[in-house]
Amino acid sequence: MQNSLDPAASLLEVRGISKSFGAVHALQQVDFTLRAGEIHALLGENGAGKSTLIKVVTGVFPRDAGIVRISGEEIAPRSAKAALGAGIATVYQEVNLLPNLSVAQNLFLDRQPMRFGIVREREMRRRAKALLADFGLDIDVAAPLGNYSVAVQHVTAIARAVDLSARVLILDEPTASLDRHEVEILFGIMRQLAGRGIGIVFVSHFLDQVYEISDRITVLRNGRLVGERETASLPRLELIRMMLGRELAETTSERASVGEHTVRDVCASYEGYGKAGYVAPFNLELRHGEVVGLAGLLGSGRTETARLVFGAERADCGQARVEGAPVRLQSPRDGVRHGFGYCPEERKTDGIVAELTVRENIVLALQAKRGLHRPLSRREQDEIARRYVKMLDIRPADPERPVGLLSGGNQQKVLLARWLATSPRLLVLDEPTRGIDVGAHAEIIRLIRELCDDGLSLLVISSELDEIVTYSDRVVVLRDRAHVEELAGEAVDVGNILAVIAADGAVTAHEGRA
């Protein structure tokens, strides 16, 4: 505003950006507008496309379609460095600076003040000190950056970016590892920079912080733009609805087939089960032939609950029972032994063994369960692989293909096959439809219903509320790493879930750390 920029003028304009990874549309026709001097929150669940959008705009990923303009001028950066040259700086959650160099060296890396080919250390320190003073930071700039807190490192990264004449500053989850006081300092700096006419994109999943700092909010879901709103006129419930679900009217009709069966036997139960600093103790009953959904925002403790239930994480309190008998779940092996299966959210890092074939990936859990001494013969392996490739329609239908070469949806089916081959009693699915194209998406939801009809007990996590209500008999809603409510029968609908997630408690409890 001070520097003659019209505050209403758009500084960064993104129009019709699309980006696909294989068959998966990570971004489809996304628009985004950042005005000078505004703090603009970019929101969405995991996989909504926030990071992809940032990476496409800053040239880390090439884009498939669309244009990016900065102050009306079209740019097409090929790398983060080129984007910086065009005036777009990005500071990631994991600060990309060198902790072993001094603060001053980090600030002036690549552009140290030189004289006769020698770095002018004192001059550099003086300038570094002055630069940081602008940000209200008075520290010893000669000390290694790694000696300082994450907050200071963030401010250093921001100072460096701004000093490199950035006009657009993208902050990706900057507050995730800061405490309340540090967040205040950071917000002060953000306001100051916005006052200078810099446009700031703020990516965060802390909604209270978004409401505190941002002027405008853009929401993405499944790679599409849901909408852009002014923060002040957007109620929290409406925001969460934008992030998680479609309009209520559309979804209620889909939930017809669920909920008309008799009470079934309990498959596994958890009493006062929890782990300090991970998930607050919870009670959970999982019955045969029933789907229980876990709903909540990112970081609310959904995945944590799933890992405790399966045995991937050890509980420090409470009692787990399988078919009524007390059990100890110390490791995934214990879970597998008791007939549990777990398809994790991160398919690539925690699920598939990319280099091994479809067949080997499918028989892996069954073989681990049988133990070393009872190897499945090659004929048995072939038989199992063929059966599941056919049953789940895995494509290409070649059991000898390395699983890493399959699409995301087919990899997900291979993981399902891996667990189905063990004839489990309980299957835990963490975001089973994430990053999967539409066709496979519907198929996996159909499979979930079928499995459940066969008497399997399912615990399913999904960020898609309209999806979760279509297959869940009961939905457990989580907030701030605690189970806050269980909805059953007629109460399972998107509106109720949203209301619980957005309940007032969330505002205060989200403060402080993640």
Add this chain to the structure above:
Amino acid sequence: MTALLPRRGLAQILALIVILAVDRVVSPQFFDLRLQDGRLFGSLIDVLNRGTPVALLSLGMVLVIATRGIDLSVGAVMAICGAIAASLADSHGLPVVLAAALGAGLVCGLWNGFLVAVLGMQPIVATLILMVAGRGIAQLITEGRIVTFSSPDLVWLGNGSVLGLPVPVVIALGMLILTGAVVRGSALGLLIEATGGNARASELAGVGTRAMILSVYVWCGVCAALAGVIAAADIMGADANNAGLWLELDAILAVVIGGTSLFGGRFSLVLAVFGALIIQTMNTGILLSGYPPEFNLLVKAVVVLAVLLLQSPKLSGVAGIAARLRRTKA
């Protein structure tokens, strides 16, 4: 397009054939074999016999590397176990000597496995400890001397023959078959490959990844012990300073030439042994050629580079190279 060719091993087979052909050129008698006192002699037998220690080491090393680990201590373990065998040879029977030496190898393997699997140390650092300390331990056992022995049983292990073949070769073959039977006959092979390919995913699938990792280091230690005993039996003595010196590098090289990635996952026992043979064929050829042995290292480096290039996924194997050549010609 690769349907007619074996999926794996083509590069290694080609390399061995080329090296054998070169050996035939530098030494016309290379393929000559003669039977004397019921035992075969000739350069080819020499290659097999001399290649035994590295072949044995590579059998253990390939499993360790398949779990995404590495064992730098095998040379030192050879020295320890050779020293133990030599010290006991003249006072105890062969079963006791073997049990003591192999037992020591097993303990060494357990130690490495404990550091890596239980304490979670990086394999290269964890096994470096024993690599350094092991030679010291071996010197303590031999009290700094070269311990010689004359026990005919142990000497036979290094110099005897069975069905015309040197005993070490028969032992190595036996170990290859035994390891293959254990690894591929049980589910161990699949679970090791899964652990090396993606330890986190395997763990979540219920694979006991720690047990896998521990067991491969133990087996590596046992293989190294056997190699150490054979090396000692061969020279009828134990030299704590030089036994197995730098052989860990040859073993790693053999595994890599055999197509097993240092990033773990898929492995092949047979091709690892093939790798050991390739190395030894080169060594023997250079000795026979009369060039100074200094050339050995250079030639080795060039051949290794060639084999690795042939396997490189960027060149997508032999077929890829052929396709590229054709394209550049066109």
